[in-house]
């Protein structure tokens with residue numbers, strides 16, 4: 001297996017005093033480790049989470065000169081997304097980076113509160129609205145970043161090719177398949193970053209997407225018991241390429257913090273992964289996605305317009 005890509009040590013010692021980051025899904029896994037590192041570097045970090053009580057315990061454990069606060073966010077409920085944005089904007093503070101990190105994978109068929117298919121609803125549409133609502137503040141805080149945590153599964157997920165089907169985003173006409181729905185949602189994360197990059201050209205807000213690696217987190221819980229992953233299977237999974245949360249946070253930290261990322265608006269940054277072209281498995285910061293839909297400008301614009309229509313006004 002290729003070795004995980006690691007952020008330059010000096011980047012992870014940069015003083016972030018005075019900078020503020022919002023991390024969705026920061027209660028666990030990659031989001032939690034990313035938030036922890038930002039606080040350790042002196043940043044003010046908002047944990048935007050579905051379970052605020054748990055996040056308060058997480059916040060108490062984050063150690064460093066930066067500050068931590070918690071805001072409730074259920075990405076499966078657009079009213080909750082709007083309340084979260086209102087809270088974030090009410091505090092008259094800058095936003096240097098929004099890490100759209102929360103996600104679910106391979107869930108059984110279901111709907112969000114607003115009637116969207118669960119995975120496109122939580123992974124893409126909830127984040128789409130949150131980003132829209134925070135855009136003015138991100139612009140006012142420029143140079144700033146929007147980072148979408150996607151997946152190499154936007155290309156191929158468990159043999160299902162990633163495909164956004166605009167006229168059946170919610171699997172009303174197709175048979176539901178949890179991996180297909182995940183691949184579609186993660187492809188939407190990549191297309192969303194591309195659309196933002198087009199719209200934000202010249203504003204100083206840089207939007208990108210990334211694959212964090214195959215990381216030992218709770219994400220697997222709808223496919224495999226987490227205890228099995230973390231105990232009996234762990235050495236085998238590591239040998240097969242699974243990495244630890246600290247390694248999984250590297251691409252998020254790099255894309256949030258590295259100055260050179262500004263030169264790649266809309267780009268996709270990949271930790272080691274699994275692609276249809278195995279030559280790409282070593283990843284790259286940035287890397288050209290092998291999924292042709294990523295490079296379809298018409299689809300980028302169409303998904304952007306469709307998503308905006310689905311989530312309603314961003315005001």
Ligand SMILES: NC(=O)c1ccc[n+]([C@@H]2O[C@H](COP(=O)([O-])OP(=O)(O)OC[C@H]3O[C@@H](n4cnc5c(N)ncnc54)[C@H](OP(=O)(O)O)[C@@H]3O)[C@@H](O)[C@H]2O)c1
Pocket residue numbers: 024025026027028029030031048049050051073074075076100101102103104105122149150151152211212213214215216217218219220
């Ligand atoms: N782990 C991997 O191998 C891997 C690979 C590729 C991409 N990714 C991506 O990495 C991101 C982080 O996942 P992870 O691996 O760190 O898994 P994780 O530990 O399960 O973290 C996901 C977070 O998202 C939150 N979340 C789920 N549904 C939510 C909702 N409706 N509203 C708000 N928050 C919600 C979860 O909160 P609760 O605890 O409340 O459920 C959890 O804290 C995801 O976007 C995932 O697709 C992970």
